[in-house]
Amino acid sequence: MRAEIITIGDELLIGQVVDTNSAWMAERLNENGIELFQITSVHDNREHIIAALDEAFSRADIVFTTGGLGPTKDDITKQVLCDYFGTHLIEDTQVRAHIETLYQDRPDVLNRLTATQWLVPESATILENRVGSAPLMIFHRGDQLLACMPGVPYEMKIAMEEQILPYINNLKFKISNFRFREILHRTLQVTGIPESSLAILLEDFENSMPEGLHLAYLPKDGVIRLRLSSYGELTEAQMAHSFEQLKKLTADYLIAETDEPLEVVVGNILKSRHQTIATAESCTGGSLASLLAKHPGSSAFYFGSVVSYDNSVKEHMLGVPEEMIKAHGVVSEEVVCKMANNIRIQIGTDYAIATSGIAGPSGGSPEKPVGTVWIAWATPDGTTAECFHLGKLREQVIARTCQKALVGLLKLLNHKS
Numbered sequence: 001m002r003a004e005i006i007t008i009g010d011e012l013l014i015g016q017v018v019d020t021n022s023a024w025m026a027e028r029l030n031e032n033g034i035e036l037f038q039i040t041s042v043h044d045n046r047e048h049i050i051a052a053l054d055e056a057f058s059r060a061d062i063v064f065t066t067g068g069l070g071p072t073k074d075d076i077t078k079q080v081l082c083d084y085f086g087t088h089l090i091e092d093t094q095v096r097a098h099i100e101t102l103y104q105d106r107p108d109v110l111n112r113l114t115a116t117q118w119l120v121p122e123s124a125t126i127l128e129n130r131v132g133s134a135p136l137m138i139f140h141r142g143d144q145l146l147a148c149m150p151g152v153p154y155e156m157k158i159a160m161e162e163q164i165l166p167y168i169n170n171l172k173f174k175i176s177n178f179r180f181r182e183i184l185h186r187t188l189q190v191t192g193i194p195e196s197s198l199a200i201l202l203e204d205f206e207n208s209m210p211e212g213l214h215l216a217y218l219p220k221d222g223v224i225r226l227r228l229s230s231y232g233e234l235t236e237a238q239m240a241h242s243f244e245q246l247k248k249l250t251a252d253y254l255i256a257e258t259d260e261p262l263e264v265v266v267g268n269i270l271k272s273r274h275q276t277i278a279t280a281e282s283c284t285g286g287s288l289a290s291l292l293a294k295h296p297g298s299s300a301f302y303f304g305s306v307v308s309y310d311n312s313v314k315e316h317m318l319g320v321p322e323e324m325i326k327a328h329g330v331v332s333e334e335v336v337c338k339m340a341n342n343i344r345i346q347i348g349t350d351y352a353i354a355t356s357g358i359a360g361p362s363g364g365s366p367e368k369p370v371g372t373v374w375i376a377w378a379t380p381d382g383t384t385a386e387c388f389h390l391g392k393l394r395e396q397v398i399a400r401t402c403q404k405a406l407v408g409l410l411k412l413l414n415h416k417s
Helices: 021-031 046-057 077-085 093-102 114-118 153-171 195-201 203-207 236-249 262-272 287-293 311-316 322-328 333-347 394-416
Strands: 002-008 035-042 062-066 089-091 119-121 125-127 136-141 144-149 183-191 213-220 223-231 254-256 277-281 302-307 351-357 372-379 382-389
Touching: 002 021, 002 046, 021 035, 021 062, 021 153, 035 046, 046 062, 046 077, 046 144, 062 153, 077 089, 077 119, 077 136, 077 144, 093 114, 114 119, 119 136, 125 153, 136 153, 144 153, 183 236, 195 203, 195 213, 195 223, 203 236, 213 236, 223 236, 254 262, 254 394, 262 287, 262 394, 277 287, 277 333, 287 302, 287 394, 302 333, 311 322, 322 333, 333 351, 333 372, 333 382, 351 394, 372 394, 382 394
Parallel strands: 002 035, 002 062, 062 144, 277 302, 277 351
Antiparallel strands: 089 119, 125 136, 136 144, 183 223, 183 254, 213 223, 351 372, 372 382
């Protein structure tokens, strides 16, 4: 079954709001065996919305829309849908009761604009929006379906999981074309080889893959994700066989056998071994700490960080001697190793990572140009460090430094397994 997403709102098209809804929805649809064909963003404009609906319905079994369901004048989606499906707005007593209950402690919100929220298209099936005032609407068009949700991310996510997906799943027993294929994906992550060289290495594998199996290369910041995909054409056993072949071919470069972020992979290994880590950051300014701490359960392995941006912090908090900084500079093997060793001892962890570099755009020299970064890994078996040259763009240098730090730690952890 094929689906499309239409996101509605001027704010998306001028860059004021980033569309995170579509990526999240795509994952959920994939998990439910629904193939996403296209994502379209349109203005709060009647003609644009109608044109997008016509185009989407020419290809898809299910069309999802988000946005434009609020009570203000710029939210026109509900009225446009009435025009599109030849219906009109009526009061829904259940929606009204829900909204009145929702705002019973905020009577100032129950005004004449809020009252428009309990007006719904007569021909639509209305589902409850448990956490918001905009009702969820389902329109049937023969054997096709339109599901309309608010654009507020947390409202949309609850709507999809609690109402929309269960509704669609029930239809597979009633509508002939609502058949969900078993979509299979397996992903591994490699590093230390250029994408073109990797493609040459895997050329025979790709040429001999079973029909219906697809291989995608997804490079980012020195790590390449290799994703095998099948859209209802292979069994789990066939996918597992091909995945094992791919693992053997990439064994020299393999760092992870899942599509999880590297900080999650690192965390899972450390948790499974009851080990811990700390960080000491200069050029990354806490970005590495943020990655390690952002996922649930991180307190089991991540203990803390010192962001030592100024030299005085390196000296007084991390115990880096002033003489060492003067002799070698802050962007040096000696300094970054001292940072890693001392943070590991001070916080009392099994591992520690330290970063020091020149993120730019200024501060470089002929000997140490912008993008020069030293990373150190302190472990129970000793400390290692490596120098990298990671580009000229500040955000890129910071992101790549974090990635290199995690990759280096993964190599050390995998070596210990």
